[in-house]
Amino acid sequence: MRYLLFYVALFCYSSLVLSETVSSSRDSLNGEFSFSEGNLLSTKIETDFGQIDNFLRSNKNEQDTRYIEVSPELFIQTQGEGSLLQLQAKASYFSFDEFSNDNHYDFSLLSKFHLRFAESQKVFLTGFIADQYEYRGTGLTLGDPNSTEEGDTKRDEFFNLGYLYGHQDSLARAKLLIGYRDFAYLTRKDATKRLAYSSNYLQGDFDYLITGNTYFSSKIQYEDFSYDLNNDLERKQYLALAGIKWRSTELTQLHLLFGYEKAVFSNADFGEKDRFAWQVKMLWNPIERVRVNFSSGSEIKDSYKIGSTVNFANFYGAGLRYQFTQSLTLNFSGKVMSEDVVGIDNEIEEEHFETTTGMQYQWRHWLSIFAQYNYKNFDSTVLTNDYDLKVASIGLAVTF
16 A cells, blocks of 8 residues: 555656645545645655553453554645546554554545536535454454454445535535445454445535625435345434534634434334434634634444444534644644444443544654644443543654
């Protein structure tokens, strides 16, 4: 993977302008990139060394290990007359001193193509694929990390086609997309094949300017889940939200959407599950050196557990970025998630708490050095599943 990224970057060097790393965001149905004019190339290699104090996520007999992570990243953007192609490839390789069976790599590939066919109207195509390692003591081996000799690998992928009307300052804006996604574990097929599924989905976002920088906003979403070997979890999910979006600048925004979500299962024992739903997002830049963000929401998702269960989750996240100087930056983030893991004849409550604190020093425009501390706490009504995890690391990032 690292050699592939290098050769692609070398091939494109003569026609692309070097740039800083471009940001991206993604959920289970779609992905987005930030945008700058022109043809761009950004490459980055990040290496960090750290210590994990409870590698197996156990509530007793905690075992620690040192690790090394190497993460190359590539972003390419080509812009033509009325068209835009963006592609981001990421990979990470992890090596552990005491748990060599868990050495692994993750990768992801996100691409997006825009085609403008009329003023303020575009169509777009988005594709995504990722392999992610599931550590022992989480997911399928939660509470029983020694049941396997290594963790599992799961694959997520989606493809969608969309239509975009309007732009940032339009009186009215609309985004529609239709897509397909697929999920499966790549390991231990005899035990995990029942968790594989695919879905077809529709999503629509509609905004209308009501005053100044404030839009009335609405969102609708439909997803139809299909399982080859687990009919209990086949279902249709619906989401309807409405509220406001306010924007002052790129770094000062507020989104407040509230509504209703519902899951209709094929299995009558599950029946229908519905509840209040919301999506909240705030970005605030009170002074030049300080950036604050807050997000909260609800979602219905798969539980990644052996058996027929679905998660009903609520989350709250916050972040702070403080720039002491042009070179030295403090970053802090925290997240709390509450989940009800609902089965046909049982229900488990789970609480996740996570904080990350980091310092970054930009030594040169192409080289930064960082230190980071991460703490995770997991609590469950199944007490044997509880654990704490602490990770401390230092590293460097090279951008060119």
